Amino acid sequence: xxxxxxxxxxxxxxxxxxxxxxxxxxxxxxxEVELCRxxxxxxxxxxxxxxxxxFDGLVDHQPNRGASVAQPTVKDAADLFIARHCIERAIAxxxxxxxxxxxxxxxxxxxxxxxxxxxxxxxxxxxxxxxEFHLLLARLSDNSVLSxxxxxxxxxxxxxxxxxxxxxxxxxxxxxxxxIVSALLSSDPEQLDMAIKTHIDGIAASLDLEPGNQPRPSLxxxxxxx
Amino acid sequence: xxxxxxxxxxxxxxxxxxxxxxxxxxxxxxxEVELCRxxxxxxxxxxxxxxxxxFDGLVDHQPNRGASVAQPTVKDAADLFIARHCIERAIAxxxxxxxxxxxxxxxxxxxxxxxxxxxxxxxxxxxxxxxEFHLLLARLSDNSVLSxxxxxxxxxxxxxxxxxxxxxxxxxxxxxxxxIVSALLSSDPEQLDMAIKTHIDGIAASLDLEPGNQPRPSLxxxxxxx
DNA sequence: TAAATTTGAATTGTTAACAATCCTGTGCCC
DNA sequence: GGGCACAGGATTGTTAACAATTCAAATTTA
Numbered sequence: 001x002x003x004x005x006x007x008x009x010x011x012x013x014x015x016x017x018x019x020x021x022x023x024x025x026x027x028x029x030x031x032e033v034e035l036c037r038x039x040x041x042x043x044x045x046x047x048x049x050x051x052x053x054x055f056d057g058l059v060d061h062q063p064n065r066g067a068s069v070a071q072p073t074v075k076d077a078a079d080l081f082i083a084r085h086c087i088e089r090a091i092a093x094x095x096x097x098x099x100x101x102x103x104x105x106x107x108x109x110x111x112x113x114x115x116x117x118x119x120x121x122x123x124x125x126x127x128x129x130x131x132e133f134h135l136l137l138a139r140l141s142d143n144s145v146l147s148x149x150x151x152x153x154x155x156x157x158x159x160x161x162x163x164x165x166x167x168x169x170x171x172x173x174x175x176x177x178x179x180i181v182s183a184l185l186s187s188d189p190e191q192l193d194m195a196i197k198t199h200i201d202g203i204a205a206s207l208d209l210e211p212g213n214q215p216r217p218s219l220x221x222x223x224x225x226x
Numbered sequence: 227x228x229x230x231x232x233x234x235x236x237x238x239x240x241x242x243x244x245x246x247x248x249x250x251x252x253x254x255x256x257x258e259v260e261l262c263r264x265x266x267x268x269x270x271x272x273x274x275x276x277x278x279x280x281f282d283g284l285v286d287h288q289p290n291r292g293a294s295v296a297q298p299t300v301k302d303a304a305d306l307f308i309a310r311h312c313i314e315r316a317i318a319x320x321x322x323x324x325x326x327x328x329x330x331x332x333x334x335x336x337x338x339x340x341x342x343x344x345x346x347x348x349x350x351x352x353x354x355x356x357x358e359f360h361l362l363l364a365r366l367s368d369n370s371v372l373s374x375x376x377x378x379x380x381x382x383x384x385x386x387x388x389x390x391x392x393x394x395x396x397x398x399x400x401x402x403x404x405x406i407v408s409a410l411l412s413s414d415p416e417q418l419d420m421a422i423k424t425h426i427d428g429i430a431a432s433l434d435l436e437p438g439n440q441p442r443p444s445l446x447x448x449x450x451x452x
Numbered sequence: 453t454a455a456a457t458t459t460g461a462a463t464t465g466t467t468a469a470c471a472a473t474c475c476t477g478t479g480c481c482c
Numbered sequence: 483g484g485g486c487a488c489a490g491g492a493t494t495g496t497t498a499a500c501a502a503t504t505c506a507a508a509t510t511t512a
Contacts, residue, residue: 031493043468044465047494051274051277064493064495065494066474066493076370080371082320082369083369090309090312143305143308143309144301144302144305146305146308146312258463259463259464269498273465289464289465290502290503291464291504292464
């Protein structure tokens with residue numbers, strides 16, 4: 001794997017998180033010198049990080065025109081959900097082979113956190129926790145390839161939700177997460193497939209595939225909040 | 227997507243092909259200045275290409291220790307085949323939705339080429355054609371995410387086959403390819419799943435998961451043949 | 453002799469200056 | 483006013499010199 005140095009990883013993770021947490025919006029321009037100033041690093045570092053983010057599909061990088069946060073198309077969104085369904089299904093099947101009482105407890109306690117975040121109307125936290133649930137499943141599946149693909153898909157899904165999610169969506173998917181955990185323990189592949197399909201279809205159904213215009217805060221504004 | 231310049235893409239593709247065609251063997255050291263000399267380019271170019279190959283999982287790149295062709299572990303191989311099964315299944319289902327008489331003809335004519343290569347005992351060409359068949363399916367599926375993942379998996383599979391394939395394997399999988407084409411046209415998902423599973427299991431079954439030692443030709447030797 | 457140390461070459465990593473490209477606004481001409 | 487050419491600044495891309503690290507062989511030491 002392409003190793004980034006500690007400093008590079010730091011910058012990479014912070015920008016990635018800023019995109020995942022919806023602080024950096026699709027289309028936001030990412031100028032090299034500006035990022036240098038913000039992260040107190042050199043252009044070489046920023047360049048490497050931007051190249052990797054571009055490879056991840058989170059950033060659009062065109063020769064001599066610089067980088068900006070990616071704006072996935074409707075087709076990209078459709079392709080992604082098909083792929084996600086297939087990956088999640090495989091992860092769930094592997095996870096079902098490996099689930100233990102201890103790991104089931106971890107998953108359930110995670111779902112409790114999701115419920116708490118919803119009760120607190122903390123939308124930011126709900127989104128983050130929802131992604132983390134799937135990454136927990138991925139870890140449980142113990143498959144490095146599937147895990148990597150899912151990480152990739154979840155990051156890009158964040159951009160897609162921002163661009164295309166219907167405005168009034170509640171996104172309270174933790175009950176579907178609970179269904180998945182039940183199905184994992186049921187040793188019934190059909191039930192598991194159904195739980196996964198219901199969940200992914202639910203996310204896809206919350207999309208309105210007409211792009212909208214969103215305001216874009218300046219880079220300083222975004223990173224000033226740490 | 228991270229754009230590489232024309233010159234960079236050229237180098238990238240040539241190294242990738244050299245790995246795919248089994249000219250560059252697992253573990254082969256890839257020194258920057260040596261590659262500069264061979265491809266008549268600068269260190270900057272080589273560095274970018276190596277970084278990307280490392281990200282692809284084709285090259286192992288450690289800080290201050292340089293790059294070498296990756297040596298996937300047995301666990302890597304197992305993870306990869308599980309992922310590949312899931313991706314191929316999804317691609318086949320999408321391809322089945324889109325198949326036309328014209329595309330079926332293209333697939334069949336490809337299988338004819340595979341048969342010809344086997345008749346000619348051209349093992350090199352058989353391996354290349356076998357990979358291309360799956361990439362044709364990916365293109366037919368019209369899903370950019372699944373296609374990308376499959377491309378990724380096929381490249382890495384090439385390394386795994388080199389390291390772990392049983393020595394006497396005939397690898398004449400074109401009959402299984404023909405089965406897949408039949409299933410695509412049958413509009414029977416069960417039959418399609420079975421054809422995919424049989425094929426992927428067949429490849430996995432040709433592996434002997436005990437690593438062997440292989441001789442490694444010098445870089446000059448490899449690229450002198452163009 | 454075998455382990456530990458030193459030393460210098462080979463290799464990778466970084467930086468800073470330079471080059472090339474693109475964008476923006478201005479003035480000119482029709 | 484609208485289109486066009488052009489300059490200047492802003493931004494990205496590249497290169498070459500320098501710095502840091504690793505590796506291997508030679509040397510020393512117990």
